[in-house]
Amino acid sequence: MVLLYCVSLMEKTIGVIGIGNPLRYDDAIGIILLDFLKDHGTDFHPNVSFVDAGTAGMNVLHVISEFDIVLIIDAVQMGKAPGSWNFFSYGDVESQKEKEHISTHISDIFQVIELAKRIQKKPEKIYIFGIEPADLSIGQGLSKQVKDNLSTLQEMVKEKLSWMIDSLLS
Amino acid sequence: MSKDVSVNVHHVTRVEGHGNIVVDVKKGDIKQVQWQVPEAPRFFEAMLRGRHYDDLRPITSRICGICSIGHSLASLKATEDALDVSISAQSQILRRLAINGENMQSHILHIGYLVAPDLFGVGSVFPLVGSKHQDALLKIVQLHRLSNEMSDLICGRTTHPIRLVVGGFSMVPTEKQLLDMKQRLLDAVEPTKDVANAVLSVADKLPDFTRETEYIGLSSDEEYALYDGYVNSTDTGALKDYRNYKDFMQEYVVSQSTAKYAKHARKSYMVGALARYNLNSEQLHPLAKETAKLFGLKPVCYNPYMNTIAQIVEFVHNIEDSLMQIEKLLDHGMKDEKPVKVKKKTGRGVGIVEVPRGILVHEYDIKDALCTKANCIIPTNQNHANIQHDMEELVPQILDKPQKEIELTLEMLVRAYDPCISCSTHYLDVTFV
Numbered sequence: 001m002v003l004l005y006c007v008s009l010m011e012k013t014i015g016v017i018g019i020g021n022p023l024r025y026d027d028a029i030g031i032i033l034l035d036f037l038k039d040h041g042t043d044f045h046p047n048v049s050f051v052d053a054g055t056a057g058m059n060v061l062h063v064i065s066e067f068d069i070v071l072i073i074d075a076v077q078m079g080k081a082p083g084s085w086n087f088f089s090y091g092d093v094e095s096q097k098e099k100e101h102i103s104t105h106i107s108d109i110f111q112v113i114e115l116a117k118r119i120q121k122k123p124e125k126i127y128i129f130g131i132e133p134a135d136l137s138i139g140q141g142l143s144k145q146v147k148d149n150l151s152t153l154q155e156m157v158k159e160k161l162s163w164m165i166d167s168l169l170s
Numbered sequence: 171m172s173k174d175v176s177v178n179v180h181h182v183t184r185v186e187g188h189g190n191i192v193v194d195v196k197k198g199d200i201k202q203v204q205w206q207v208p209e210a211p212r213f214f215e216a217m218l219r220g221r222h223y224d225d226l227r228p229i230t231s232r233i234c235g236i237c238s239i240g241h242s243l244a245s246l247k248a249t250e251d252a253l254d255v256s257i258s259a260q261s262q263i264l265r266r267l268a269i270n271g272e273n274m275q276s277h278i279l280h281i282g283y284l285v286a287p288d289l290f291g292v293g294s295v296f297p298l299v300g301s302k303h304q305d306a307l308l309k310i311v312q313l314h315r316l317s318n319e320m321s322d323l324i325c326g327r328t329t330h331p332i333r334l335v336v337g338g339f340s341m342v343p344t345e346k347q348l349l350d351m352k353q354r355l356l357d358a359v360e361p362t363k364d365v366a367n368a369v370l371s372v373a374d375k376l377p378d379f380t381r382e383t384e385y386i387g388l389s390s391d392e393e394y395a396l397y398d399g400y401v402n403s404t405d406t407g408a409l410k411d412y413r414n415y416k417d418f419m420q421e422y423v424v425s426q427s428t429a430k431y432a433k434h435a436r437k438s439y440m441v442g443a444l445a446r447y448n449l450n451s452e453q454l455h456p457l458a459k460e461t462a463k464l465f466g467l468k469p470v471c472y473n474p475y476m477n478t479i480a481q482i483v484e485f486v487h488n489i490e491d492s493l494m495q496i497e498k499l500l501d502h503g504m505k506d507e508k509p510v511k512v513k514k515k516t517g518r519g520v521g522i523v524e525v526p527r528g529i530l531v532h533e534y535d536i537k538d539a540l541c542t543k544a545n546c547i548i549p550t551n552q553n554h555a556n557i558q559h560d561m562e563e564l565v566p567q568i569l570d571k572p573q574k575e576i577e578l579t580l581e582m583l584v585r586a587y588d589p590c591i592s593c594s595t596h597y598l599d600v601t602f603v
Contacts, residue, residue: 023217023232055235056329058279062315063328118299119311140217 012169014048015067015123016161019074019109021055026082026133026146029153030074033129036154037161045165060112065120069127069168071161072109076130083132083149087160090126127164129157173198173569177577189589191580193565203565205558205584207427218544223249223512223536224336230532230546231330234590236279239272239325240525242334243397244532244546247521249336252536253514258507260499261338262397267495268324268334269396269523270488274317275328276526277443277481277488280588281369282310285478288582289372306368309361313485316358320492323351337509345504352496355489359457362489366461366482373465373479377579380472381563383556384436385445386418388524394446394453394487396524402449404470405435413520415531419547424555431555432547438555441528442588443480444471455490458483474560475586481526515539527588528552550589557587 018034020027031052038050049067053060064070078086090113113126131153134143142150177193194202214233218226230245231238243265250257257265283295290303298307318328323343325331333341343351388399389408401409401418409418421430433439447454448470451462462468462483467476516539521532528549535543560583568576 021232021235023214023229052327052330054232054238054330057235058283058314059235059275059318059329061311062318115295115299118296119308138214138217 012047012068013066014045014069014071014161014164014169015051015064016048016071016073017051017053017060017063019053019055019060019072023138023140025135025137025139025141026131026143027075027136028140028142029131029133029146030072032142032150033073033131033153033157037158040154040158041161044161045169047169048161048165058112060109061116061120064113064126065116065122067123069125069164070123071127071129071164073129073157074109074131075133075136076128078130078132080132082134082143082145083147083153085132085149085153085156086128086130087156088128088130090128125168127160129160175569175573175576177573177580179577179581189584191561191577191584193561193576193580195565195569198569200565200569203558203561204426205554205561207429207554215544215546218534218541221541222539223253223534223541226534226541226544227334227336231334233546235329236276236590237272237525237527237530238330239268239321239334240523240530241532241546242325242331243269243523244521244525244530245534246334246336247523248519248532248534249521249536250519251521252517252519252534253336253512254517255337255510255512257338257510260342260502260505260507263495263498264324264339264342265334266397267492268321268331269525270492270495271317271321271324273396273524273526274485274488275314275321276588277485278310278313278317278365280526281478281481281485282307282314282365284588285582285585286310286369288578288585289369289375291375303368306365309365309368312361313358313365316354319354320351323347335509336512338507340509342504342506345500348496348499348504352493352500355493355496358489362486366464366486369479369482370464376473376475376478377564377582378473379475379560379564379567379583381474381560382472383559384434384439385448385470386434386439386441386552387445387449387529388522389449390453394450394455394491396446398523401522401529403434403439404445404448412522415520415522415533415547419531419552421547421551427554429551429554431558432552433555438559439552440474440556440587441549441552442477443484443526444474444477445528446524447471447480447483454483454487455494457490458487461486474556474583477586477588481588525549527590548590550587553587553589557584557589 018030020030022028134145175195179191190206192204227242227245231242233241287294322328326333333339385404388395389402390399418434419432421432424431451469465479516537518535531547533545
């Protein structure tokens, strides 16, 4: 029984999912940090996968439900200083957008998560690494505030993923 | 009728982006009926200027998370047209599979998650979980997953493709992968029939409204046109030279919308699945034809609410067509081809494809390998004027209904068009509890 439990823990998977639109200034940050992790994560656990979900919206449903544990990296308006970050679990927040009125690719990712949990019963745990944006209008490149903080964001997102691997996969 | 009606639906739900419906009726006198698109205009074309032709496809694929394959293909066709690149027969077939995958993805999503709640009498997809309609919902989810996986197989990703490149493909699926996909498509036929029957059982909820209008889409002598063809109209017939597409898509500005409107032979026209059906229904594959018959869909159908039914018909067609395309690939044997080399570096090109919501055009001027000018005509913008004119004709017909029913009928009209107002905006607002 103990052995089975260990095997089941070992087989758990983490999906790291970058979300955002590189054509909308700071909305690119989820994809930029995802690419950083892919390029600098050779020591990560083999059960960790990286997914560039872009603005896929409802199409993310099937992506997130493939994993036991999910880390979403995304621009999040939290009322904090632009360029700052927060790491939190799905249960810690409520979305300001109404969960019951689902749209698709601009849909609140929380609606997609909610549907995945109700239909697919996965993922079990969801964490979000949110970055406060300064500018979400149309254009390429990060705002000065987010760019100035980029190395901290890279360091922190890597640290949080390492924590998830250490505490949830081993 | 001396009724007062005041409808002000701010941000219609279950559509892509933000659009408002405003109706003002005083003592039975209609003062205002408006479909408003208040979102900021887009400047994607400006981002393409000065970029190398190889960058145009990846940039434009980010315009929209739902139509990223379609934007990629329009972009590649425009670039290849400008630089005289002819892709191989294998690449042509693979691109048809890609467009089938995207059409399936988008249509099943719209039918299942956005329109089905209206037909089943609930506010969103969530109440369907655990309801008597759960079986249909699970089949929709299953078909959505298959559509995603087909896009992934051909394009290297579910969304924002990476294998589609100028001159062909950077990587192609193996015969084994294609055989596996073939079986999965065959297995999807019965669940698709079940979903069609579930929609049929509530299809009487679709309003019986007709207004004659013009339908514009691609047509082809060889096939039900999605990837390739000539621009066609139910009013005027075919456009001779695709490079003169602006003759068919005359864009203009109105005060209530930041998005451009479009017209051709009449004051507005419609694009999308219903337009394609009305133009090309004879070329549908057999099971798709049967599905259309099941719903009593016949060309020319002037009921915009039937666009959702045309999407079901197209979903069936896409499965049948994908099976046929895979068979062709397997018959010829998959070749590990490299993309065709680009020799010419200067030219003007136009790329036109059908995406789920209608005809999409990209036009580029390329000089010394850099884009100097770009123009993108997006389907939803072409439909805005038609939505407005539908509303103007529909409102007087439903004024005797309760206010809530008027609102729902108008929202359902907008949803029927499956508009994609804000192809790219995405962010979260959160409050910590």
